[in-house]
Amino acid sequence: MSGAVLALLTCTGTVRAEDGYALWMRYTPLESALVADGRRPLPEVQAPDQTATQRAARTELVRGLAGLPGNALLAQSTVATLPALVLGTPQSSTLIAPLRKEMDSLGEEGYLLRRTRMQGRDVVLVAAPRDIGVLYGVFHLLRLLQTGASLDALALRESPRMRLRVLNHWDNLDGHVERGYAGRSLWDWQTLPEWHDPRYTDYARANASVGINGTVLNNVNASAQSLAPDYLDKAATLADMFRPYGIRVYLSVRFSAPIELGGLNAADPLDADVQRWWQHKADEIYARIPDFGGFLVKANSEGQPGPQDYGRSHAEGANLLADALAPHGGVVMWRAFVYAHDVPADRATQAYTEFAGLDGAFRPNVILQVKNGPIDFQPREPFHPLFGAMPRTPLMMEVQITKEYLGFATHLVYLGPLYEEVLQSRTHARGQRATVAQSLTGMAGVANIGTDRTWSGSHFDPANWYAFGRLAWNPYQSARDIAADWAAMTFSPDPEVVQPIVGMMMDSREAAVNYMTPLGLHHLMARGHHYGPGPWVDGGPRADWTSVYYHRADRDGIGFDRTARGSNAVGQYAPEVAARYGDLARVPEPLLLWFHHVPWDHRMASGRTLWDELVGRYSQGVRQVKAMQATWERLEGRVDAQRHAQVTAFLRIQLREAQWWRDASVAYFQSVSGRPLPAGEIAPPHPLAWYQHLQFPSAPGDGR
Known part of the structure; x- marks a missing residue:
């Protein structure tokens, strides 16, 4: 091993600040791997370094080899017994070249990991058809070493199951992050393009470590200025820094940009001048960023301009941009999160109503980006009815990594089970596209990444970033x-x-779910900032921005009737799914009040009435947080003091706010139902009016 590599190993293994910055890439020194002279036995690394991606792979590997906890490769080994680590592609390594045919089926991003013997030596191979696969393979190998896995019989083949694995940043050009709870935007537009902040490289490393291959730099509520030449120069600098890590840059675009930037009188997708403007803009972007990924578009939703302003369809709007990008290989990710100015009978039905009939009308390079559920990132929703309903249109699922409706950064809420629940949902009883996962071309995650040292606002929130990447790579993994x-x-x-x-x-x-929205309730948060409970929220500019619109509680019962007798939202699902959701006796209890208006005295599976069950679930959520607290307390001394202290404090916040959710919600629903609390349940400590008058003008992450 060269002196330069040894120097790198030495400097990367010394300082280990436990402030969360290293994320899951903590390559902590392993004391048991030291030998008598105080130096760690280090394997020989044979790795090309002719390209930026090759250098990134080599650097990451030697960084990790500085010391890994539970390291099965280094522990109890001598220099003589260590296997050599061989990295490369058939083009970059003569040792890998004989595996060319074996790797044909891996695709452009796949890789294989193998322990074998070559030329009389014990070796660990990280081999791939392309450099980016080698980098992904290095991160996988480091994961095995970090988790203490045995490498004795190492033989793995990996390829991503989804083509697009993209983060959506809701970052504004002024540095504010909409629905962000981790500080200011990571992108310092003021110092770009001159200053190449090293944190941008660490961001790219983190994404590559879980296979994320794209990032949308700016908010879907886009400013046209993001397409101005000076901002394109800034985006190009980020693209240059991300490229070695396999990450393409995308931009959210404002549909009316031809008016605001180009001086045109309209943005009609069938207008020849508008078409030429977008073609020239695409040429301008690709001149700066040759591997630019494409556009993300929010149109005709929440006041954003779009093709419907000109009597055109979503397909005509998306195809306008797709045609401009197609010569360069770019894609359009067109969001299906839409609802009209006039409030429909059930907002949950609108996206399906607008898009299902357009199946097959989009250009091949248009991907419809569909939220995991039909409302808006609620703690629990059924899967979106568009999944499985558009077989001729590429779909990608949009999920939130930031926890807009789940306690922001201070609540410990691991979203892996939510993602897994939706991905495994059956859209049809049988067939090749019978689950949500099988209907997808990609996944998009709304990121909660900012300038906070933890990146995501707490020490547990990065788990959701990590889980998103892993499940976007392979949606059939276990959360x-x-x-x-x-x-x-x-x-x-x-x-x-x-x-x-x-x-x-x-x-x-x-x-x-229990302390916020049990049994299929949804959209019960306070208005605007979405901080805290607000089941009483009513009035305002739109009924479907209120809580009472969704829970529909009255003296007789609670829940939104979406059966054939009500809004018939169940009719947007496949017949066998609709039959299950629409039947009060068969609908899963976690979705009961999503699909049914149910009497308070309805008998639940537990034997309790719905009212008693509802109050019990709220209280159960509080008890579950207390149990989390107790578990974490027992880990004192096993987790470093700095991180243990912050998590302890955040769990106190979560318990306080879980109790607030429980008490405010119980007080409100009791005022509506007129029923006594179940035996053993403690009454809220304040009257309902006290909770209703709480104000939080400085709640973080609000949209604007």
């Missing part, structure tokens, strides 16, 4: 297994640390 990997890499591979942390994580999403 529990992913949590175990993350916990081992982030805190310690010690099973006595991993197991309780995974238990907390796996219970956390259901706890939040």
Whole structure:
């Protein structure tokens, strides 16, 4: 190994600040791997370094080899017994070249990991058809070493199941992050393009480590200025820094940009001048960013301009941009999150109503980006009815990584189970596209990444970034297994640390559902900033921005009737799914009040009435947070003091706010139902009016 590599190993293995910045890429020194002279036995690394991606792979590997907890490769080894680590492609390594045919089926991003013997030596191979696959393979190998996995019989083949694995940043050009709870925007537009902040490279490393291959730099509520030449120069600098890590840059675009930037009188997609403007803009972008990914578009939703302003369809609007990008290989990600100025009978039905009839009308390079559920990133929703309903249109699922409706950054809510629940939902009883995962071309995650040292606002929120990447790569993985990997890499591979942390994580999403929106309730948060409970919210400019619109509680019962007798939202699902959701006796209880208006005395599976069950679920959510607190307290001394203290404080916040959600919600629904509290349930400490008059003008992450 060269002196330069040894120097890199030395400097990367010394300082280990436990402030969360390293994320899951903590390559902590392993004391048991030291030899008598105080130096760690290090394997030989044979890796090309002729391209930026090759250098990134080599650098990451030697960074990791500085010391890994539970390292099965280094522990109890001598220099003589260590296998050599061989990285490369058939083009860059003569040792890898004989595997060319074996790797043909891996695709452009796949890789294989193998322990074998070559030329009389024990070797660990990281081989791939292209450099980016080698980098992904290096991160996979480091994950195995970080989690203490045995490499004795290493033989893995990996390829992504989805083509697009993209983060959506809701960052504005002024540095504000809409629905962001981790500080200011990571992108410092003021100092770009001159200043290449090293944090941009660390961001790219983190994304590559879980296979994320795209990033949308700016808010879907876009400013036309993001397409101005000076901002394109800034975006090009970020693209240059991300390119070695396999990450393409995308931009959210404002549909009316030809008016605001180009001086045209309209943005009609069938207008020849508008078409030429977008073609020239695409040429301008690709001259700066040759591998530019494409556009993300929010149109005719929440006041954003779009093709319907000119009597055109979503397909005609998307195809306008797709035609401009097609010569360069770019794509259009067109969001299906739409609702009209006139409030429909059921907002949950509108996206399907507007898009299902357009199946097959989009250009091949248009991908319809559909939220995981039909409303808006609620703690629990049924899967969106568009999944499985548009077989001739590429679809990608949009999920939130930031927790707009799940307690912001301070609540410990692991979203892996939410993602897994939706991905595994059956859209049809049988067939090749019978699950949501099988209907997808890609996944998009609305990021909660900012200038906070933890990147995401807390020490547990990066788990959702990590889980998103892992499930976008392979949607058939287990959220529990992913949590175990993350916990081992982030805190310690010690099973006595991993197991309780995974238990907390796996219970956390259901706890939040219980203390916020149990039994299929949804959209119960306060108005605007979405901080805290607001089941009483009514009035204002739109009924479907209120809580009472969704829960429809009255003296007789609660819930939104979406059966054939009500809004018939169930009719947008396949017949066998509709039959299950529409039947009060068969609908899953977690979705009961999403699809049915149910009497308060309806008998639940527990034997309790609906009213007693509802109050009990709210209280259960509080108890679950207390259990999380107790688990975390027992980990004191096993987790470094700095991170343990912050998580402890955040769990106190979560318990206080879970109790607030429970008390405010119970007080409100009791005022509507007129029923006594179940035996053993404690009355809210304040009257309903006290909760209703609370104000939070400085709640973080509000939209504007």
